[in-house]
Amino acid sequence: MKARKLFTVIMICCLFLSTLTFNSNKVLAEEIENTKVKYTPLEVSNSYSKVMVEDLETGEVEYIESVLEEGEFVHYVFNSEGEEKYKVEAVGNEIQLNGEVIATKTSEITEKLKMDTVKPTEYSTQAIKWEYTTTSSGNSSWKYAQATLIAAVIATLLGVPAGYSIVLTIATTFAGLELTTVYWKKSHYIDANRTYSTCKLASNTSFYKYSNYTGFIKSTGLVENSIDPCNQPY
Structure with missing residues (x-):
């Protein structure tokens, strides 16, 4: 039950920066904390x-390592002694935790949107014109209410x-x-001048409390993928 709670929480987090366009040049976060958890990035690249x-x-300390494997990020959680505890990854239309499905994409929708609907913000280093392609939707439940897994699942959903x-x-x-399940819609974009x-590629994810996609919580804003699929060796 803790895990379901965690996953629900995680999906909602992604909505926090509703007006941001995230670019890979803004990768390095400074130390971030609240009264319960502190995140300290030790090394960050694309x-x-x-x-x-x-x-x-x-006082427990854990580590998250995000590694690019075959064009997708896989996130490993280690304890303070360096022992692997969890592996979070996208597998097809699912997000899996140690092989267990904790989030699924339930449908693919195509909507008619203008190419300039989503505009860059201060988080984008260049004025890219984004062309909308599709919207996917899904839901997730919390498996473990742990800060490491919250961040790993969010990163998996956003692809960074x-x-x-x-x-x-x-x-x-x-x-x-205190959520047990969160529902999301993710709009996908591609560089119009590709x-x-x-x-x-980029995406904008919105989270909701209810299965009919009401009870809006937040949106991530436009998040630019750190990996260009047309400019990679794989």
Whole structure:
């Protein structure tokens, strides 16, 4: 039951920065904390990150390592002795925790939107014109109410390293939330001026309390993927 609570909380976090367009050049978050947890990014790049997570109530320390594997980020959680506890990854339309499904994408919707509906903010280093493609929707439940897994799931949903500032900022806001399930819609975008050698991707995820997608909680704002699928060796 703790896990379901955790996952629900995590999905809601992603909504915290409703007006931001996140760019990979803003990867490094500074130390972020509230009364319950402190996130300290130790190393962050477009393809890797390591974050120290300290439970301020118990003093327990864990680490999240985000590693790029075959074009997707996989997030490993280690205890203070370096032993692996969890593996969080996207598998098809699911997010899995140690092989157990904790989030699913339930449908794919195509909506007619203008290409300039979502505009860059101070988190974007260049004025990219984004073209809307599709919207996916799904839900998740908390498996473990742990700060490390909250950040790992958010990072998996957004497709970025857990050390990114948007992930840690959102994850910090979820401490204390009492939700068991969260529902989400994720709108997908692609660079309207893409070429054969570059096709940057982005998304905007909104979270809701109820299965009919009412009870709006928050949106992430536009989050630019750190990996350009048209400009990678795999």
